[in-house]
Amino acid sequence: MNTNLAVASFGLSHHSAAEIAEIRFGDEDAFYEAAKSVFPGVCLLQTCGRVEILVHGRASDLSAFLAEKSRSGFSVSEGEEVLLHLGRLAAGTESLIVGEDQILGQMRSALLSAEKHGGADEVISACMNAAVNLGSYVRQNTAISRGAVSMGSAAVTLAEEVLGGLSGKNILVAGGGEMGRLVAKALSEKDLRAIYVTNRTYENAVKIAEDVGGRAMHLDQLYPCIGLSDVVISCTAAPHEIIRAGPLSEVMKDRLWPLDAGPRPILIIDIANPPDVEASCKNIPGVTLCGIDDLKGISDANMKSRLHEAEQAEKIISDYLPELVKIVNRTAAGDALAELYTWAEEIRRREVCRAQKRIAGGADVSSVIEDLTSSITKKLLEDAARAVRKSAENAEPKLAENIISSITGRT
Known part of the structure; x- marks a missing residue:
């Protein structure tokens, strides 16, 4: 391969959610401003389960850039390994939940953001588009995504495992984005008493609630709504915690009935990154707090059931790799x-x-x-x-x- 390409990866397969939250670039404008001064092309992909930095440049320069930004622990690849990694990423074989479809939309969104920030040169665009097309092709020609769980549905499965079932439960979904939609969709298939949906943008909460027969709540009603719920699944895109220990402690006091030995328990599952829930909430009596790391057991079971499909996907990716190399090299030759x-x-x-x-x-x-x-x-x-x-x-x-x-x- 005659084109300089490098990618830095930091994902849940090797790191905890807390480590990923620590490594994220909170200010994407500042990231692109700095990266564009070093690389002719760059794209930043950040999800709840990974941070990826693709650059049109040398691996040594990317490592130096990360060191300058005080980011350590990244796995840095270059050359054909970059395209192989992107292909696997788009195909869903490197996702925490193998075969999940969300990654394709996340990669498209990352490229759009790179274009908006002036970071996507022709080589970066060619890499990302070719990888997304390959990911779509893998899904069309294997069953890797058939019946696959998402991060959202995995959170619902975790809630069932912790509580022994969700029948008759009141559940609050905090988040009106794609993840919130997936959580609500998975919940709609359960025999629940009620689904509440809250989000900073109320209209988004209304749309999701209408789709699943739930009830939309304004975000300023978050804590009263928590008080009504048996389970909270939080997945907002907020850059800060939205559920804090102080107000939650007050809510739990109101859940204490006179004849009860303790407050009525509540399960909170936080699948946002950065986290939506203050870590000290786990110390509040009656609160069980789970996070992204707790989904790994479900991910392992999902992987075992999809091992054959993942192997088929790997073969398609390997067979298509030479064509990916040609596409990128041909694009890189455009400037010359x-x-x-x-x-x-x-x-x-x-x-x-x-x-x-x-x-x-x-x-x-x-x-x-x-x-x-x-x-x-x-x-x-x-x-x-x-x-x-x-x-x-x-x-x-x-x-x-x-x-x-x-x-x-x-x-």
């Missing part, structure tokens, strides 16, 4: 070709200008045309001829033949 065409056009313009002056001075037109074409030919082929001679001098006749056949189209 554009420079070549510009150089050739400058020669043409210069020689045409010289010819026009000679004709205006009374020179024979046929002679001018002959000189014009001869001069352009010599100047265009001068560097190629020099490369052929150098190859011959270095005892590389085959390379010289390849240069000539590439130019003439003859074999």
Whole structure:
């Protein structure tokens, strides 16, 4: 592969959710501003389960950039390994929940964000688009996503395992984005008493609630709604915690009935990253707090059931890798070709200008045309001829033949 590509990966397969939250770039504007000063192309992908940085540049420069930003623990790959990783990522074989579809939309969104920030050059765009197309192809030609669980549905499964079932429960979903939709969809298939949905943007909560027969709540009703619930699944995109220990302690006091030994218990599952729930909430009597790391057991069971499909996906990715390399190398050659065409056009313009002056001075037109074409030919082929001679001098006749056949189209 003749294109400089590198990717830095930090995911749940090797790290905890807390470590991922620590490593995230909270200010994407600042990230792109800094990265663009180092790399001609860059794309940042951040989800609840991973942080990925794809750059058009050298791995050593990417490692230095991460060190400068005080980010350690990333796995840095380069060359074809980058494309192999992106293919696996898009196919869902590297997701915490194998085969989940969310990653395709997340990769598309990451590319759109890179484009908005001026970070996506043609090579970055080619890499991401080719990987997403490959991920779609894998899903169409294997059963890796058939009946697959998402992070959202895995959270619901975890709630069932912890409580021994959800029948007759009141459940609050905090989050009106794609993850909130997936959680609510999974809950709608259970025999619940009520589903509440809350979000900073009330309209998003309303839409999800309507889709699942639930009830939308304004975010300022968060704690009263927690008081009504048996389970809270939180998955907002807030940059800060939305459920804090102080107010939650007051809620739990209200859940204490006179004849009870303790407050009516509540299960809170936080699958947001950065976390939605203050860590000290787990110390409040009656509160059971679970997070993304607790989904790994469900992920392992999911992986075992999809092992055959994952193997098929790996074969497709490996078979398609040479084509991915061609696509990226061809795209990378675009800048060089554009420079070549510009150089050739400058020669043409210069020689045409010289010819026009000679004709205006009374020179024979046929002679001018002959000189014009001869001069352009010599100047265009001068560097190629020099490369052929150098190859011959270095005892590389085959390379010289390849240069000539590439130019003439003859074999």
